[in-house]
Amino acid sequence: MTVTAKQSQSYMYDLPRLPGWVFDRAPRASPGVGLSDEAIYSSDENYSVRRLGRSSETLLVAFQVGVEFEVSFGARRIALTHAAPHLPENTIRHLLIDQLVPRVIAQLGSxxxxxxxxxxxxxxxxxxxxxxxxxxxxxxxxxxxxxxxxxxxxxxxxxxxxxxxxxxxxxxxxxxxxxxxxxxxxxxxxxxxxxxxxxxxxxxxxxxxxxxxxxxxxxxxxxxxxxxxxxxxxxxxxxxxxxxxxxxxxxxxxxxxxxxxxxxxxxxxxxxxxxxxxxxxxxxxxxxxxxxxxxxxxxxxx
CATH class of the missing domain: 3.40.50 (Rossmann fold)
Incomplete structure (x- = not known):
């Protein structure tokens, strides 16, 4: 059976090669709610990044399929802040582990x-x-x-x-x-x-x-x-x-x-x-x- 994002609130993941970092789920009512003063840019790989305040250590990474993560370098935390209804959990895991985590490691200097x-x-x-x-x-x-x-x-x-x-x-x-x-x-x-x-x-x-x-x-x-x-x-x-x-x-x-x-x-x-x-x-x-x-x-x- 396919597990959707709405059904998967208990799904948590370890973050490989990110010692001391944690993952959690902190949903917003809709993507981008409450964000201000953002430097916005898009990539050619179907995602965009917003900086929460121009000197902030927190980035919001939004994938076009309807998934949004907040990456806090100060708190060493990645939070799932939005997932489109009925999105399969394996898609969320793929975007988190296969797509986002390598980029976070790279942002830390590796x-x-x-x-x-x-x-x-x-x-x-x-x-x-x-x-x-x-x-x-x-x-x-x-x-x-x-x-x-x-x-x-x-x-x-x-x-x-x-x-x-x-x-x-x-x-x-x-x-x-x-x-x-x-x-x-x-x-x-x-x-x-x-x-x-x-x-x-x-x-x-x-x-x-x-x-x-x-x-x-x-x-x-x-x-x-x-x-x-x-x-x-x-x-x-x-x-x-x-x-x-x-x-x-x-x-x-x-x-x-x-x-x-x-x-x-x-x-x-x-x-x-x-x-x-x-x-x-x-x-x-x-x-x-x-x-x-x-x-x-x-x-x-x-």
Whole structure:
């Protein structure tokens, strides 16, 4: 049975990678009631942000599907302030954990990249790319070939002993039905991600998932599907590698100039420290073994 927002007042969630933060539900009668002196901006990802007072540490994040969260950095609190009637609870959880939490972590100063990742040896191979370019499918393919899954969507990149390491914001696997049918010989248990998404949560056995890390990063691969031609792996250098990382990182408040400068500095340091590669390939399930082999060859030779 689908649980709607109206029925789910007792649903509470832990906030991954946000120690000391709490989540609660503090509904308003309607979105935005009682707000004043707001700096307003919209993103290209179907949500908008309002600052409650121009010097406030509280942001109101509203998603177009009808969900609104209040993020208080001073109180270390995320509150659900509005949810459209009859909205499924899994949609609220998806927006909170998968969409908002990585952006809050990034706003606190960490570099959070939109990536899937698997363990190759004792290191992490990261796969970055725009939505729909095959990050999750590739990670699942590596997993079924014997490599532990680190994460499907969001990674914190930090520094340890002057080298970059990665840790998952949350461990999850979400795939479209055609990917599930092509990759898994036996149909796994799945659940809905959100009412507006065609992807499904895939139940993954703990023994084929990595721990929470962090893991040294071996290399980063930017996925770039091509209509024709063989699979190619080419190294990105200098500003091109740095900007690829910036492009595929999470942010919450683009008006925060200090945070943006710190994010750019992090990406520059990573691009100078490890290999960042562009992977051109035909996006076909039959090509996944060739794609894996090309990436593994690159990891052995760089």
């Amino acid at each position: 570099l959070v990249v939109h990536a899937s990742a698997v363990k190759v040896g004792n290191k992490a191979a990261l796969f970055l790319g725009d939505t729909g370019q095959g990050k999750s499918t590739l990670a699942a393919s590596f997993m079924m070939a014997g490599h532990e899954l680190i994460c499907d969507d969001a990674l914190c990149v930090e520094w340890s002993a002057q080298k970059p390491v990665a840790a998952p914001v949350f461990q999850d696997l979400r795939l479209n039905s055609d990917s599930i049918e092509s990759i898994f010989p036996n149909a796994p248990a799945t659940t809905t991600v959100a009412h507006y998404s065609s992807k499904r949560h895939v139940a993954v056995a703990p023994d084929i998932c990595a721990d929470e890390g962090p893991f040294p990063i071996a290399s980063i691969f930017m996925l770039a599907p091509a209509a024709t031609g063989p699979t190619r792996v080419d190294r990105l250098v200098g500003g091109e590698a740095c900007m690829a990382l910036v492009q595929h990182s999470f942010l919450l408040d683009p008006q925060d100039i200090q945070n943006a400068a710190k994010r750019l500095k992090h990406c520059e340091a990573i691009a100078q420290s490890i290999g960042v590669f562009k992977v051109s390939y035909k996006k076909q399930f039959a090509k996944l073994p060739e794609l894996r082999n090309s990436i593994l060859t690159c990891l052995k030779t760089h």
